[in-house]
Amino acid sequence: MATVMQKIKDIEDEMAKTQKNKATAHHLGLLKAKLAKLRRELLEPPSKGGGGAGQGFDVTKSGDARVGLVGFPSVGKSTLLNKLTGTFSEVASYEFTTLTCIPGVIVYRGAKIQLLDLPGIIEGAKDGKGRGRQHRQLIVFNAASEMQVISTARTCNCIIIVLDAIKPITHKRLIEKELEGFGIRLNKEPPNLTFRKKDKGGINFTSTVTNTHLDLETVKAICSEYRIHNADVTLRFDATADDLIDVIEGSRVYIPCVYALNKIDQITLEELEILDKLPHYCPVSAHLEWNLDGLLDKIWEYLDLTRIYTKPKGMNPDYEDPVILSSKKRTVEDFCNQIHKDMSKQFKYALVWGSSAKHKPQRVGKEHELEDEDVVQIIKKV
Numbered sequence: 001m002a003t004v005m006q007k008i009k010d011i012e013d014e015m016a017k018t019q020k021n022k023a024t025a026h027h028l029g030l031l032k033a034k035l036a037k038l039r040r041e042l043l044e045p046p047s048k049g050g051g052g053a054g055q056g057f058d059v060t061k062s063g064d065a066r067v068g069l070v071g072f073p074s075v076g077k078s079t080l081l082n083k084l085t086g087t088f089s090e091v092a093s094y095e096f097t098t099l100t101c102i103p104g105v106i107v108y109r110g111a112k113i114q115l116l117d118l119p120g121i122i123e124g125a126k127d128g129k130g131r132g133r134q135h136r137q138l139i140v141f142n143a144a145s146e147m148q149v150i151s152t153a154r155t156c157n158c159i160i161i162v163l164d165a166i167k168p169i170t171h172k173r174l175i176e177k178e179l180e181g182f183g184i185r186l187n188k189e190p191p192n193l194t195f196r197k198k199d200k201g202g203i204n205f206t207s208t209v210t211n212t213h214l215d216l217e218t219v220k221a222i223c224s225e226y227r228i229h230n231a232d233v234t235l236r237f238d239a240t241a242d243d244l245i246d247v248i249e250g251s252r253v254y255i256p257c258v259y260a261l262n263k264i265d266q267i268t269l270e271e272l273e274i275l276d277k278l279p280h281y282c283p284v285s286a287h288l289e290w291n292l293d294g295l296l297d298k299i300w301e302y303l304d305l306t307r308i309y310t311k312p313k314g315m316n317p318d319y320e321d322p323v324i325l326s327s328k329k330r331t332v333e334d335f336c337n338q339i340h341k342d343m344s345k346q347f348k349y350a351l352v353w354g355s356s357a358k359h360k361p362q363r364v365g366k367e368h369e370l371e372d373e374d375v376v377q378i379i380k381k382v
């Protein structure tokens with residue numbers, strides 16, 4: 001892995017040295033594409049004898065959603081897991097107390113949310129730095145296990161970046177950079193651009209908006225790095241070289257992220273007021289259990305789950321045990337599939353009560369989109 005890491009480092013150095021202007025745009029685009037390809041190599045499972053970088057921790061996914069606690073060592077991730085789930089994960093004042101992934105469960109508004117406590121990560125996993133020399137677990141930990149944390153983070157429906165209120169704000173940026181470097185996009189939508197390969201005709205570049213970052217030459221340079229010589233590229237927003245690379249690379253994950261600002265018992269009210277205004281932030285004190293409800297509310301908001309109550313014929317809806325759908329897959333068909341794999345085949349129509357229904361009830365087909373807290377009764381074929 002060292003050679004890939006060295007190559008990454010070389011490219012990063014070259015990018016840092018290259019002045020950003022119109023004349024260098026295509027060269028920088030090319031370097032970014034090279035970087036993206038190398039980082040993908042790091043995430044791929046090793047062919048032989050490698051570090052197992054592509055594999056996350058061996059913890060079974062369970063419940064309706066998965067949330068991961070990510071952050072530098074000793075910011076209070078394990079303390080948060082313990083307080084939020086009642087599970088035991090060792091807490092101590094020294095760094096790298098947690099050596100593996102510890103799962104816990106939060107039952108919130110009828111949904112079962114799996115919360116993962118993860119080992120602390122440090123800056124520069126991809127540079128092969130691994131764990132600090134002064135730590136006792138140096139032998140156990142190396143850059144590869146850091147990759148396990150990142151691979152596991154990729155499987156989460158929401159990431160909580162835990163920050164220490166008394167540590168510098170730059171820590172946030174370092175953690176983000178680490179996750180972004182491995183294809184995780186935080187609080188971002190997939191880029192609104194289409195990229196279509198074809199057999200001939202060269203590179204066609206069009207844009208429906210004024211674009212300030214990309215030009216034909218840069219697009220061509222990026223494509224050539226992927227040995228693509230014929231393609232239609234259409235932008236529907238002011239996309240950057242990174243956006244285009246994300247679409248070509250494909251394996252990006254778009255995950256909502258909450259920044260839990262922990263240990264606020266250590267800062268002044270004035271400091272807290274400033275930090276409280278930052279977007280996606282949630283100030284807490286895990287140790288003193290301050291604002292844990294606020295954090296749960298925020299996680300719930302960012303998970304954006306849809307609760308559907310089932311109503312058996314002639315009976316009251318079951319408000320205790322909702323069927324949980326994700327906001328992106330919440331049609332009646334998705335609901336059927338959640339209940340039983342054959343439900344969709346037996347489906348005749350559904351009756352829906354709630355905000356998605358025009359009448360009380362509305363008779364709908366499989367394609368109908370449900371909303372949070374709708375009540376649904378399925379009518380089967382006889």
Ligand SMILES: Nc1nc2c(ncn2[C@@H]2O[C@H](COP(=O)(O)OP(=O)(O)OP(=O)(O)O)[C@@H](O)[C@H]2O)c(=O)[nH]1
Pocket residue numbers: 071072073074075076077078079080090091092093094095096097098099118119120121262263264265266284285286287288
């Ligand atoms: N003052 C204060 N200390 C806290 C708070 N939360 C956690 N701590 C302390 O911070 C230290 C580290 O807590 P952990 O929960 O072990 O942190 P971690 O992020 O899991 O650490 P690693 O597993 O080593 O990465 C412990 O001494 C905790 O008691 C808090 O809200 N306020």
Ligand SMILES: [K+]
Pocket residue numbers: 073074075091092093094095096097098
């Ligand atoms: K610790």
Ligand SMILES: [Mg+2]
Pocket residue numbers: 077078079090091097098117118119120
């Ligand atoms: Mg821990």
